[in-house]
Amino acid sequence: MAEEKHHTEHVPEWKKNEIENIMELIQSHKVFGMVGIEGILATKIQKIRRDLKDVAVLKVSRNTLTERALNQLGESIPEMNKYLDKQTALVFTNESPFKLYKVLEQTKTPSPIKGGAIAPEDIIVQKGPTSFPPGPILGELQSAGIPASIDAGKVAVKETKVVCKAGEAVPQKLATMLAKLEIYPLIVGLDLRAAYDNGTIYEPELLAIDESQYFSDITRAAQNAFNLAVNTAYPTSATIGTLLAKAFAESKNLGVNAVVFDSGVMDTLLAKAHVQMTSVASKAADKDANAVDDQL
Amino acid sequence: MEYIYAALLLHNAGKAITEDAITAVLQAAGIEVNDARVKALVAALEGVDIEEAIAKAAFAAPAAAAAPAA
Amino acid sequence: MEYIYAALLLHNAGKAITEDAITAVLQAAGIEVNDARVKALVAALEGVDIEEAIAKAAFAAPAAAAAPAA
Amino acid sequence: MEYIYAALLLHNAGKAITEDAITAVLQAAGIEVNDARVKALVAALEGVDIEEAIAKAAFAAPAAAAAPAA
Amino acid sequence: MEYIYAALLLHNAGKAITEDAITAVLQAAGIEVNDARVKALVAALEGVDIEEAIAKAAFAAPAAAAAPAA
Amino acid sequence: MEYIYAALLLHNAGKAITEDAITAVLQAAGIEVNDARVKALVAALEGVDIEEAIAKAAFAAPAAAAAPAA
């Protein structure tokens, strides 16, 4: 690196322009992030770039140029250099780092794994039929370590099996067969390693938001507010209906339970007496049908 | 509920529900009668269709019987 | 049903449900009393937990009422 | 239900439910007060645990009848 | 809840629910009236169909009672 | 309900629920503040154990009534 610095004045014009360009992008956006683009095909990157265009700008550059650009900026921006790794791109946005993270997560899709690549987690083949008719594929599956047989005129996987453990390299034969079975063990997309926002560096653990938690918090907050308003009889357009209903129900309960002769509760009192009479009558009738009249 | 029972007793027997009638029934049961409550009862029953009120109860009852089975 | 109401009336007032008491209540209501029915009723109600029967009626009803809402 | 509302109003404000108090509340609302109803109300509430009576769901039959109509 | 009961009392008696009317009813009950609360109540009641709100209570009760049975 | 939310916000932050504090919060939200409503809220909350009032389920009627509509 020292050597590179030594040659600074001999930096070609296009490199200078690139560094200027990165610096300008950082300064003209509220937030920038470093994203891993490992294993993403160039065509997919193009698609993601288009999808992001209203929210963020994606820039793929050489790490050495990014590093120089960051080092020339103030505050704690140079600290972002530690997130530079192979296959790194920069992303710029005026949204919050949380929004950026959410948008980038949405670019991720399941993808086939290549032969020789490391399995990110256990790769499991599920028992069940495949879409293939009997043929050479049966032998190919078997030799890739996938337990296959013929069932009801189709090739089928005989049992659920872990065909490659997490951390192990996927053999080429297996990779080919997994792709044929449409098993996509990789989640591929822009992987935000860190976002810089006004002096603060955010890492993904902090940026991952559990929306369902916020949803339930809102429900709880709304419930708390409703309870508080009703229990303190604070009338608002949202609580007045409940307060009126509560007062009415309480009054009706009192009227019926204390047997107050009021036209508002007479129906209920009469009905209650009638049901009680019916209940007692049926007990008496159980013992002696002659104890009650035929009307019952 | 004695007052209500007395009223329904009279109604069931096809008698008019008057203050005197209710008082007589309650007294016959050995109950000390509160004149104001008798008056209030008769007043509150004015205009009430007892058969209808009972019919509503009848509607509830059979369902009630089924409820414990649920 | 008047007979049952008479019994409930007595029960509610904390009085014993005897043939004489029921007869008195019914007569006060101007009802011609059937002695055999009074006897049968008093006998049938012996051993019946009236409180429970009443409470059950009250309890079952709201559940029933709720049913259509389900 | 005005009489009951008046009683609960007093109860909620921590005031004693007396004939005079109910009469005063009703009159302040411009209601012509029926003395017998006031007396009957106070008599009915005597010895009643109002908090408990408020909280206990009333017999629900009429509501049931209303439900299918809803 | 005193303020709410006062409003329902007036409504039941067919009187207009105004700040003055509510204040008068509460004062008659010996309650020290908070003007702001009266204003807030009258404002909240504007455009509210009280009959409808009450009908909901009648409908709701049985459902509540049914819950424990579930 | 903004006023209630403002009160809960203050309560949650361990701040006193005063007229000034509620007014400040509402104004910061760009809400035109109604003094009477603020006063009414502070009065309603006086002496109230907010934690308890929050935890106690409010009367359920409107929600229940809404259920069939859901």
Place this chain on the structure above:
Amino acid sequence: MEYIYAALLLHNAGKAITEDAITAVLQAAGIEVNDARVKALVAALEGVDIEEAIAKAAFAAPAAAAAPAA
């Protein structure tokens, strides 16, 4: 929950839930604001149907209210 209350306050008042608005409301309440929490809140609420979350609260109420009846 202060941050949530601030968001609901704004939502209820028909105001946009922005970082600036939430910060202003919290500061007006005398709360030291954590920028990251504000940012996280605003980003999270973009994907949350607040009306639905509120409606769920109202819907949850009847079960809760019914409990004491058991």
